[in-house]
Amino acid sequence: IEGVIAVDARDAILFMNERARTIFGLGAARGERKPFLEVIRNVDLHAIFHESRAAGEGTVSRHELRLASPVERRLQVNAVPLRLAADELGVVMVLHDVTELRRLEQVRTEFVANVSHELRTPLTAVHGYLETLLAGALEERENARRFLEIVFRHTERLGRLLDDLTDLSNIELGRVSLKLAPTRLDEVAESVLAIIRPKAESGRVTLGSQLPSDLPPVPADRDRLAQIFINLVDNAVKYTPEGGRVTVSARPVAGGRVEVTVADTGIGIPPADLPRITERFYRVDRARSRELGGTGLGLAIVKHLVLAHGGELWIESEPGRGTTVRFTLPSSGPTA
Incomplete structure (x- = not known):
């Protein structure tokens, strides 16, 4: 009115x-x-x-x-x-x-600018290396292979970016239909840890878990729940230096819910950045994030998937001490 x-x-x-x-x-x-x-x-x-x-x-x-x-x-x-x-x-x-309309216009403008920037960075690198190869480096077998490997990594990053953009868009528009079924958190978490463990070991980061086998099951889409764990654990490993530790734990809490925690001893997040950390493309250190293969969309996807499951998400961090991400999910009742 x-x-x-x-x-x-x-x-x-x-x-x-x-x-x-x-x-x-x-x-x-x-x-x-x-x-x-x-x-x-x-x-x-x-x-x-x-x-x-x-x-x-x-x-x-x-x-x-x-x-x-x-x-x-x-x-x-x-x-x-x-x-x-x-x-x-x-x-x-x-x-x-028109306050909300102008805010949405600003969000759209920033989103287009961010997407353009994120696409331009790898495309510029791909163009540069291919130009060098066509100019004669293709005949230098050792350099040619190295350049092609770099091009391949950048195209992989572009693929991840487009996949994440599609995922986030579908989630925000309500086009993702969750296939909810009683799901054991410990099984999903352990399967994700098995996937990420080689990466953690190569970076000399200890990956641990505290997942009681008697946790009540949660009504969840198993694939989407795995996606939440992959994004959170992968992030934690990326930003934890050698000798650090990442721990995944879970416990029942009040209100018939289960709380999951992913804690690391990594570089942490400055307090000023915490309120915006789940925004699309928001990064504390853009250069490092790109170097580590991040798309800047992982935490935004996590937030939307947790909310879609009827849960809540909290992030606490201290620079130099590490980051703790907690999320809750409703439980289905006692373990069978």
Whole structure:
């Protein structure tokens, strides 16, 4: 519902609807028959009344204003003159709150810019190496193989990026149908640890687990649950230096839920970055993330999948000490 305000020729308020009072935080206060600036102290809005009268009847004055208080908003304002009497010209103003629309436009702009950047980086490298090969390096067997291996790694990264983008898009649009069935967390977690263990060992990172066999099963899509574990454990291993440790644990908690924890002794995340860490393409260290093969979408996918399962996600971290990711899932009842 739009806010509506009508004033007379002296800018005294004739009418103000409930939505307009809400926009300006007026509560139940009535503004009728009072001067506009006495009720709403906004000179930019007041100036539109004068502009509208000067433009003449039948003309719509259009503006977009930013309100700083009582709540920051973006308002689209349309004003038209209103003939009240032969010698009196008032104004009717319609206010449309476009705050969320502008926020979504900004998100879209940032998303397109991020995708373009993420695609351009490997494509530039692929183009450069292929150009070098075509210029004669193809005849140098040792260099040619090394260059082709680099090109191959970049194309793999492009494939991961496109897969993650497709996954995230489908999850956000509700196109992913979860095949829920009673699932043993310990079995899924151990299968994921077996996949990632060689990578952890090559980086001299200890991978451990504390997964009781009597954990109650959870109603989950086994493949999507594995995807959550893979993203979290893989991230933890990537950002844990040699000699560090990554531990996966789980336990029943109040409310008939199970809490899963993935804790590492890695480099940690600065407090300023924590609130945005699950945003698409948000990275604390972009260069290092790309070097390690990250797409910047893993935690965003994890967040959406956990929420889709009816769970919640928390991330705690301390630079130089490590990161702990916790998520909860509803349980199906006691273990069979």
